[in-house]
Amino acid sequence: MKILVDENMPYARELFSRLGEVKAVPGRPLPVSELSDAEALMVRSVTKVNEALLQGHGVKFVGTATAGTDHVDQAWLAQQGIGFSAAPGCNAIAVVEYVFSALLMLAERDGFALRDRTVGIVGVGNVGSRLQARLEALGIRTLLCDPPRKDRGDDGDFQPLETLVREADILTFHTPLYKEGQYKTLHMADEALIASLKPGAILVNACRGPVVDNAALRRRLEAGQALSTVLDVWEPEPDLDVELLKRVDIGTAHIAGYTLEGKARGTTQVFEAYSTFLGQSQQVALDTLLPTPDVVRLAVHGPLNQALLKRLAHLVYDVRRDDALLRHATGRPGEFDKLRKNYAERREWSSLYVLCDDAATAALLQKLGFGAVHHPSH
Ligand SMILES: NC(=O)C1=CN([C@@H]2O[C@H](COP(=O)(O)OP(=O)(O)OC[C@H]3O[C@@H](n4cnc5c(N)ncnc54)[C@H](O)[C@@H]3O)[C@@H](O)[C@H]2O)C=CC1
Numbered sequence: 001m002k003i004l005v006d007e008n009m010p011y012a013r014e015l016f017s018r019l020g021e022v023k024a025v026p027g028r029p030l031p032v033s034e035l036s037d038a039e040a041l042m043v044r045s046v047t048k049v050n051e052a053l054l055q056g057h058g059v060k061f062v063g064t065a066t067a068g069t070d071h072v073d074q075a076w077l078a079q080q081g082i083g084f085s086a087a088p089g090c091n092a093i094a095v096v097e098y099v100f101s102a103l104l105m106l107a108e109r110d111g112f113a114l115r116d117r118t119v120g121i122v123g124v125g126n127v128g129s130r131l132q133a134r135l136e137a138l139g140i141r142t143l144l145c146d147p148p149r150k151d152r153g154d155d156g157d158f159q160p161l162e163t164l165v166r167e168a169d170i171l172t173f174h175t176p177l178y179k180e181g182q183y184k185t186l187h188m189a190d191e192a193l194i195a196s197l198k199p200g201a202i203l204v205n206a207c208r209g210p211v212v213d214n215a216a217l218r219r220r221l222e223a224g225q226a227l228s229t230v231l232d233v234w235e236p237e238p239d240l241d242v243e244l245l246k247r248v249d250i251g252t253a254h255i256a257g258y259t260l261e262g263k264a265r266g267t268t269q270v271f272e273a274y275s276t277f278l279g280q281s282q283q284v285a286l287d288t289l290l291p292t293p294d295v296v297r298l299a300v301h302g303p304l305n306q307a308l309l310k311r312l313a314h315l316v317y318d319v320r321r322d323d324a325l326l327r328h329a330t331g332r333p334g335e336f337d338k339l340r341k342n343y344a345e346r347r348e349w350s351s352l353y354v355l356c357d358d359a360a361t362a363a364l365l366q367k368l369g370f371g372a373v374h375h376p377s378h
């Protein structure tokens with residue numbers, strides 16, 4: 001049995017070879033000839049999975065090692081009786097830590113305290129809710145917008161988008177891309193919304209490029225609107241607007257979710273789903289796969305303030321590395337995908353074990369996701 005896997009899926013060969021013969025292939029473009037004798041296809045977000053790709057082939061199961069599913073025509077798969085699984089939440093922590101890395105950098109550069117800012121979170125799912133929890137642990141006010149959850153009657157103080165636009169100093173988008181329907185998110189941040197943001201606001205898009213109207217954003221920035229912007233995703237990818245990139249404060253190549261943990265969880269989640277589909281259910285413990293990080297342990301002295309948090313967060317992941325790489329590469333065909341394919345190992349805050357001589361610091365760092373322990377005499 002042949003299982004096709006995207007070559008940008010760590011641990012895929014190791015895991016899926018327990019179930020069949022594995023062939024790793026590029027995802028964009030996917031070599032269609034490889035589909036003829038494949039029973040299963042494991043993709044990432046760059047492969048459009050639909051009738052045009054799969055009609056006439058014998059693929060029985062599709063897995064995507066991603067949280068987003070807008071690249072997959074799930075209705076067509078269901079109609080054809082093809083099994084499907086995504087990897088919900090696999091990289092949510094990575095995206096949260098990307099957002100923190102960016103906000104801590106901007107706060108230091110522009111000399112403000114995050115504690116004095118209100119953060120509006122649009123889309124309060126796996127990413128948004130984890131972001132909210134960490135911001136609130138730091139005493140930072142959040143405003144939440146998630147109409148589907150509000151309509152479902154979920155607990156939470158969900159506000160209309162207009163309230164967030166009016167009151168938030170930082171507006172960050174974490175929704176799926178819906179091109180139509182009641183909860184349409186395509187161009188949710190349109191020119192009117194962007195123009196209505198508070199002076200000096202920060203706009204973050206780490207979900208899908210077309211959630212923010214990129215042409216409108218460029219016009220607003222060219223017009224001199226006082227706005228800082230952090231874009232991990234673009235409209236379109238991989239051929240982003242180079243003039244827009246020049247004007248954003250932080251621009252990266254759709255790598256917010258690219259921690260090793262996040263990618264490995266994506267692989268293990270679709271592996272587990274496929275093994276269940278085959279009636280051979282298997283679980284994988286993530287820590288048996290992951291290598292030891294470069295920096296394992298350190299000791300900090302005294303209370304946690306923003307400067308110390310920034311030093312710790314940036315020791316694990318400094319978003320400026322990815323910003324510099326994208327600026328350097330942009331304009332050359334193929335470079336966006338090459339950056340993503342050759343992405344250097346990046347770990348999550350949990351990989352860093354922090355010894356603290358202050359008990360409150362240890363407790364707070366734990367809440368924020370670091371490995372941390374109170375050790376009075378270190
Ligand atoms: N840049 C990157 O590397 C990554 C990007 N993503 C993108 O971020 C999105 C969010 O990720 P997760 O939190 O894991 O997904 P999720 O599905 O757990 O959460 C999405 C939330 O958005 C809400 N939502 C849907 N329509 C909305 C609307 N019109 N307005 C406000 N909220 C709305 C949903 O109710 C849900 O609570 C994914 O769909 C994916 O497209 C996810 C991971 C990595």
Ligand SMILES: O=C(O)C(=O)[C@H](O)COP(=O)(O)O
Binds near residue numbers: 065066257
């Ligand atoms: O999980 C998602 O959704 C994402 O956006 C992924 O981080 C994107 O990574 P690729 O699947 O494009 O490698």
